[in-house]
Amino acid sequence: MRRILFLLIFLPLTLTAKLNIAVSYPYIGALLHEIGGENVKVTVLAKGNWNPHFVVPRPSLISKLRRSDALIMNGAQLEIGWLPPLIRRAANTKVNPNAQSFLNLSHQIDLILKPKSVDRSLGDVHPDGNPHFHLDPNNILILAQKISDFLVRIDASNQQEYEKNTAVFMKKWKHHLLRWEDVMKPKKGMQVIQFHNNLAYFNAAYGLKNIGTIEPLPGIPPSSRHTLELIKLIKKNKPSCILHDVYHSTKTAQYLVDKTGIKLIIMPHDVGALESIDSLVGLFDYLTEAIDYD
Amino acid sequence: MKKSTYLALCASTLLYAEAPAVKPLSQRTFSQSQFIPDISLIVDTSFAYRNKDQDGLGGLSIPGVVEDFFGQGETDGHEHTGYSSDNGFNINYAELVLSSNVDPSFRLDSVFHFGLDSVEIEELYFTNTTLIDGLRIRGGKILSNFTRFNSQHQHFWDFNEVPLVYKGFLGSEKLNELGLQFQYTLPLEEYVILGLEVSQGDNEKSFGNDTLTLSNAQEIKGADAPSLLVTYIKTSFDIGDTTVVPGFSYIHGQSRSLDAHDGHEVAFDGTSSLYNIELTVKHYFDSYSFLSWQSEWMRLEKKGDEYHLENNVLEVHDQKIEQEGYYSQLVYAHDQNLRVGVRYDSIYKNAYDFSEEALPSTPYKRYSAMGEYHFSEFSRLRLEYTHNSALFKEGVNGFEAENVDSVILSLNLAIGAHGAHDF
Numbered sequence: 001m002r003r004i005l006f007l008l009i010f011l012p013l014t015l016t017a018k019l020n021i022a023v024s025y026p027y028i029g030a031l032l033h034e035i036g037g038e039n040v041k042v043t044v045l046a047k048g049n050w051n052p053h054f055v056v057p058r059p060s061l062i063s064k065l066r067r068s069d070a071l072i073m074n075g076a077q078l079e080i081g082w083l084p085p086l087i088r089r090a091a092n093t094k095v096n097p098n099a100q101s102f103l104n105l106s107h108q109i110d111l112i113l114k115p116k117s118v119d120r121s122l123g124d125v126h127p128d129g130n131p132h133f134h135l136d137p138n139n140i141l142i143l144a145q146k147i148s149d150f151l152v153r154i155d156a157s158n159q160q161e162y163e164k165n166t167a168v169f170m171k172k173w174k175h176h177l178l179r180w181e182d183v184m185k186p187k188k189g190m191q192v193i194q195f196h197n198n199l200a201y202f203n204a205a206y207g208l209k210n211i212g213t214i215e216p217l218p219g220i221p222p223s224s225r226h227t228l229e230l231i232k233l234i235k236k237n238k239p240s241c242i243l244h245d246v247y248h249s250t251k252t253a254q255y256l257v258d259k260t261g262i263k264l265i266i267m268p269h270d271v272g273a274l275e276s277i278d279s280l281v282g283l284f285d286y287l288t289e290a291i292d293y294d
Numbered sequence: 295m296k297k298s299t300y301l302a303l304c305a306s307t308l309l310y311a312e313a314p315a316v317k318p319l320s321q322r323t324f325s326q327s328q329f330i331p332d333i334s335l336i337v338d339t340s341f342a343y344r345n346k347d348q349d350g351l352g353g354l355s356i357p358g359v360v361e362d363f364f365g366q367g368e369t370d371g372h373e374h375t376g377y378s379s380d381n382g383f384n385i386n387y388a389e390l391v392l393s394s395n396v397d398p399s400f401r402l403d404s405v406f407h408f409g410l411d412s413v414e415i416e417e418l419y420f421t422n423t424t425l426i427d428g429l430r431i432r433g434g435k436i437l438s439n440f441t442r443f444n445s446q447h448q449h450f451w452d453f454n455e456v457p458l459v460y461k462g463f464l465g466s467e468k469l470n471e472l473g474l475q476f477q478y479t480l481p482l483e484e485y486v487i488l489g490l491e492v493s494q495g496d497n498e499k500s501f502g503n504d505t506l507t508l509s510n511a512q513e514i515k516g517a518d519a520p521s522l523l524v525t526y527i528k529t530s531f532d533i534g535d536t537t538v539v540p541g542f543s544y545i546h547g548q549s550r551s552l553d554a555h556d557g558h559e560v561a562f563d564g565t566s567s568l569y570n571i572e573l574t575v576k577h578y579f580d581s582y583s584f585l586s587w588q589s590e591w592m593r594l595e596k597k598g599d600e601y602h603l604e605n606n607v608l609e610v611h612d613q614k615i616e617q618e619g620y621y622s623q624l625v626y627a628h629d630q631n632l633r634v635g636v637r638y639d640s641i642y643k644n645a646y647d648f649s650e651e652a653l654p655s656t657p658y659k660r661y662s663a664m665g666e667y668h669f670s671e672f673s674r675l676r677l678e679y680t681h682n683s684a685l686f687k688e689g690v691n692g693f694e695a696e697n698v699d700s701v702i703l704s705l706n707l708a709i710g711a712h713g714a715h716d717f
Contacts (some may be wrong), residue, residue, distance in 0.1 A: 051581035057717045058537045061529035063485040089399070090479060091423035091430045098398055120672060120709070162494055178463055220670055221630050247581050249629065 015142030015163040022068040022095065024079050025052060026271040027134050028105065028147075032072065034169045035147050039158045043068060045083075048272025052132075053124070053219070055082040057223055072147065075106030101154050109133045110148045110218055113200055124219025135269065136201035137177055137254055138285050143231035144169055144217045176281055181206075183288045190291070191239035193230065193262070195248050202287060211239055214252050222252040234260045241291065243267045246274060265290050299406040331394030331402075334447045334710030338386040341647040342378040342471065353441070357693050358644050358653045359462040359617060361553075363685055366519040377454045378702050385410055386704070387448060387528075391713070399424055414472065416447075428479045438469040439477065440526045440543040441491055441572050441590060449706050450716070452588075453662050454678050457621035458639040459592040463568060465498035469545070473497070473520060485530040495522030495547045500566040500594060502550040508603050514550065514563045523548030536577040543570040549596055552634075554619065562613065564598015576717075582630045600648060611648040618643035619657075633666040641684065654693045658684030674706045 014182045019036070023029045025239050029044040036042070038185035045065050052074070065071065065086055073079050073095075087095055094101045104230040110214040111129025119125045133139050148166040152159045192199075195214045203210055212233050216226035234256065250264065257264050268274045268286060277283050344351065364379050378384045388407075393403040400420050407416040419434030439445045443457070444464075455461070460468050473493030480486045495501045496519075505516035528541035530639040545568040552561045569592065576586040593616070599614035619641035642657035664678040666705045680700045686693040 049580075053659075054581040054715075056537075056578050056581070057715060058532060058539070058585075059485040059539060059717055060532050062479060063482060067481055067483075080712055085716060088421065088423060089430065089477075091426075091428050091477075093424050093427060094425070120670075124671070242545045 009125075018104065019069050019151075020067060021070045021072065022130075023071070024055075024073040024088055026072065027136075027280060027283070028072050028143075030139065030271045031144055032147055032294075035144060035162055035165050036151055037161060037165050039161060040151070040153065045086075047099075048268075048270040048277070049246055049274070051245075052078055052270070053081060055079075057082045057086055061086050062089045062150060065095050066092050068092065068095050069223060070101035070103070071095035072103040072105065072150070073135070074131060076105035076111055076128045076133070077108075077126050078106075078131040078267050101148045102211065103146070105143055106131060106133065108142055112204060113197070122185065123215075123217025125268055126218075127184065130197065130200045132198040132269065133201050135199055135287070136205040137173075137180060138205060141170060144173070172281075176284065180284055180288045181246060184291075187291055193234065193239050193242045195242075195253065198245055199243055199267060206288075211237055213246075214244075214256070215243070227252055228257060231259050234262055241265050241293070245269055307377075312517060329394075331392050333709035334391045334708060335667070336387075336389040336391070336447075336706065336708045338388075338449060338704060338706045339385055340378045340384045340454075340702050340704035342381050342384060342700060342702045344381055344698060346696075346698055348381055349695075351698070352380075354687055354698065355695055356458070356462060356641065356658050356684050357686055357688075358615075358646060358649070359458075359641060359658070361591060363682075377448075378704070385586040389416070389447065389449065391711075395629060396420070406547075413427070417474075417674050419717065428481060430475075430476075430477045431478075432475040433473070435470065435472050436475055436491075437508060438471060438491055438493075438524050439475065440469065440491070440524050440545065441541060441570055442539065442574060442588070443572075443590065444468045449708070452623060452625050452635050452703055453637050453664055454676070454704065455680070456660075457590070457637070458641055458658065458660055458684060459621060462619065462641055463500055463592055463594040463617065467498065469497060471522065473522070483617070485528075487528050489524070489526040489528070489543075491524035493518050493522040493523075493524065493547075494519045497522070497547075500568065501547040503548045504550050506552045506561050506563070507549055508552075508559055508601065509554075509610070510606055510608060512601070512603070512604060512608060514561055514601065516550055517548040536575060539572075539574040539576075539717075541570075541572045543568075544568070546573075549598065559603040561601040561603075562596070562598055563601070566594060566612065567595045569593040569595075581629060582625050586625045586627075587623070588625075589620060591618070593622040595619045602650075614645075614647040616645045617641060619661065631668050633668065635661040639684070652692060654686055654695065660684050671712075672708045676702075676704045676706070678702050678704070 003132050018041045019039060020041045020043065021032060021044060023032055025046050026044050029042045032040060032042050045061050045064060048051060073083065079096040091098060096102060111133060114126050114129035118125055144166055148162050151162045172246060184206040191209045191211050193212045194210055196218060197210055197213055212230055214222050216223050242256060244250055244264060246251050246268055253264050256262060267290060268277050268283060269282055271277055273278060277286055302526055315506060316376060322641040339528055354363045355361050356363065359393040368635045387615045400422055402420055403417065405417040409415045415435055417435055417437055419432045419436050422431045425431065434488045437445045456466055456468060471493035473491055475491045477487055499612050501522050503517040503519050505520040506514040506543045526541060526543035529541040530537060547566060549566040550561060550566050570590060572590040574588045576584055578584045596615040599611050600612055602609045623635060623636035623637035625633065639660040640657045644653055644656050661681045664676055667677045668674045682698045685696045685698055687696050
């Protein structure tokens with residue numbers, strides 16, 4: 001009881017000291033931490049090693065949203081299956097989609113692979129386009145700028161700090177972009193297979209070609225008929241490798257490896273997807289170096 | 295490939311050259327189609343096989359708890375049918391869900407429950423979350439949020455039937471009342487919510503406030519509505535990838551009921567209290583695979599006067615009914631496709647201060663086991679086996695136990711807007 005009283009009295013004070021901002025995915029948290037610096041306390045809702053489409057809507061996430069001053073999400077329907085009820089249950093006007101302190105990052109990006117028609121027989125299609133846009137490292141610059149503008153909008157008192165942090169971050173990031181460009185240059189035109197097309201933006205950025213997915217349709221688990229077709233495709237087109245996410249079973253991929261000898265590479269999609277990935281730079285370092293070519 | 299696409303494009307251009315251009319939705323001047331609410335339709339069909347024929351199922355009951363278990367019993371003037379109540383093919387329900395924001399202050403949700411020859415408004419309520427931070431206000435017809443299970447719609451249940459304690463203490467439709475609901479999430483590190491609901495108080499099993507009139511013109515005074523109060527506290531914490539959700543609820547309200555059969559009328563005038571303790575422990579192995587243990591204990595206490603009228607002779611007795619039971623279930627999701635589960639149901643106390651005939655000794659038990667295959671998020675095939683030993687038939691020497699075994703294969707399909715997953 002005493003603890004509760006203590007919290008009730010001191011919680012509002014601690015909130016004013018630092019902006020408490022909830023973000024849906026770890027990559028947004030990492031970016032926000034760079035831009036917000038000491039003025040922002042980042043609360044990440046999803047875990048990096050979970051399928052971003054299927055985040056477990058634990059009740060503890062409601063209390064996190066309940067106490068947040070702002071919310072930044074990926075958007076493009078990536079959170080549609082888990083975030084809306086959490087927002088409603090938290091009943092916090094500051095994290096309502098119509099609030100000034102709510103940011104939907106997908107609005108800042110030109111989404112690719114927007115389906116011409118939408119039908120559930122085509123699997124779990126995203127009507128707005130492919131939502132995994134943060135995996136194009138060039139987009140990170142756009143997102144950093146938008147997050148910076150957002151922070152200035154909701155916390156003008158620290159404007160200089162946010163703008164300074166953004167400039168420092170962008171300078172570093174541009175340097176890394178050149179480095180990754182170099183690493184990926186020889187891999188241009190390489191053909192790959194994926195489980196789900198979540199590397200669409202990464203592939204587009206570096207000219208990799210996705211020629212097939214292990215799931216027959218987005219969100220539909222592998223079927224034996226489709227797997228047999230994939231074996232034929234792999235034997236015919238000789239793609240370099242299977243790029244596999246961390247959150248689906250590699251059972252079918254392993255079967256393809258056994259049948260065709262194709263290489264299997266695990267590709268993390270977010271910070272924290274693998275234990276060794278603890279930063280945004282680390283994520284793209286891993287992604288660009290994981291693909292070897294011969 | 296490319297060439298053929300090109301040719302097809304040219305051909306189609308020629309074919310449709312004369313047709314007026316249809317503008318995309320966003321550019322039609324007066325189009326309001328963007329404002330269409332989220333719509334979805336959920337359909338459940340099944341095939342049932344039981345060790346008893348339809349006549350054998352009729353008249354089975356849990357004495358003093360559930361009358362006519364498989365029956366199409368009529369209560370409150372409308373018909374209720376059990377899940378897959380007919381042997382053979384069944385269309386169990388179609389649920390039409392419409393919801394949308396009304397304006398910056400309100401959201402409106404509605405669920406229409408269709409049976410083969412019935413329609414019912416299952417839920418129809420507004421939600422406001424903007425008045426006070428942490429406070430969610432709902433008003434209308436609402437499935438009470440007093441437990442995890444009570445607020446879940448049928449397609450979300452892990453087993454076909456409501457647990458025995460719900461069927462016995464609240465009825466197949468659970469606590470689904472007209473009223474106001476207030477839920478407050480405390481501004482704490484831990485998840486703690488307090489709930490308060492004030493309802494009309496018209497539950498088919500335990501609550502009611504109507505004035506009753508017996509056939510000898512004896513009147514039993516009703517109570518003013520709203521006459522039902524629901525309170526609860528729930529909390530939740532995580533231990534690594536395991537989430538624990540305990541909760542406690544207390545419900546109190548007026549109770550009036552009138553049953554008449556074979557020229558014998560029984561009326562009850564008093565109050566009912568319902569206590570519930572729930573605990574869910576859910577462990578996630580990854581995004582899809584989990585092990586979930588969910589249990590609820592319930593106690594129903596009814597106190598008041600019971601009126602018996604037979605051959606125009608009226609007797610009034612003090613009545614106190616105490617019933618207790620619980621269910622416990624374990625569900626394991628192996629991956630996106632496969633899910634298996636078992637459930638145990640028990641009503642272990644069924645005490646009447648006054649009873650005309652001896653009730654069979656408790657516990658009344660039911661065992662269920664199910665396996666599911668999810669083709670996608672939107673379709674699910676379920677095979678469920680149930681062994682129900684809670685049922686009795688009234689014979690010449692009192693109640694005789696009748697075990698019912700059933701195997702039900704059901705297919706559940708959902709179209710339209712994507713409903714978000716609740717925990």
